[in-house]
Amino acid sequence: MDYVLVAGGVGAVVVVLGVLWLWRRLTSGGESQRAHEAAQEREPSVELGETYEFGITEFTDHHSGERVAVGKVEGFVLFTEDVxxxxxxxxxxxxxVTSFNREKTSAAAIFEETA
Incomplete structure (x- = not known):
């Protein structure tokens, strides 16, 4: 009889953890979507032709195959070539800054110098 109670308790815990995991996955996607939509509605914090100083947060491969540095200026993403x-x-x-993407949520830039 004790085994039945233990098995029932373990089963209940597994169900609760599964529901919590699923709820967290569903709500985190909504936050990301809202952040993306907010970024599309705001004006860029950079201007074409202007030079900005920022830290490199990561490197990624451009669609051309070239390595580009990624960084942010006031939360606005810059993809910098020729680093x-x-x-x-x-x-x-x-x-x-040399150009904006179609929705003006990020921009391309060209490296000038280290700060």
Whole structure:
């Protein structure tokens, strides 16, 4: 009889954990979507032709296959080309904004110098 109670308790815990996991997955996607929509509605915090100083947060491969540095200026994402191979995440650089993506939620920039 004790085994039945223990098995029932374990089963209840598993169900509760499963529901919590599912609820968390569903709600976290909503937050991401709301943040994306908010980014589309705000004006860019950078201007074409202007040079900005920011830290490199990561590197990614551009659709052309070129390595680009990713960083943010006041929360606005910049993808910077022509960054020297010697630089790494955390380095501070200056780059000039060359274009915006279609929805103006990010911009392309070209490396100028290290800060």
């Amino acid at each position: 020297p191979e010697r630089l790494s995440e955390g380095d501070v650089i200056r780059a000039t």
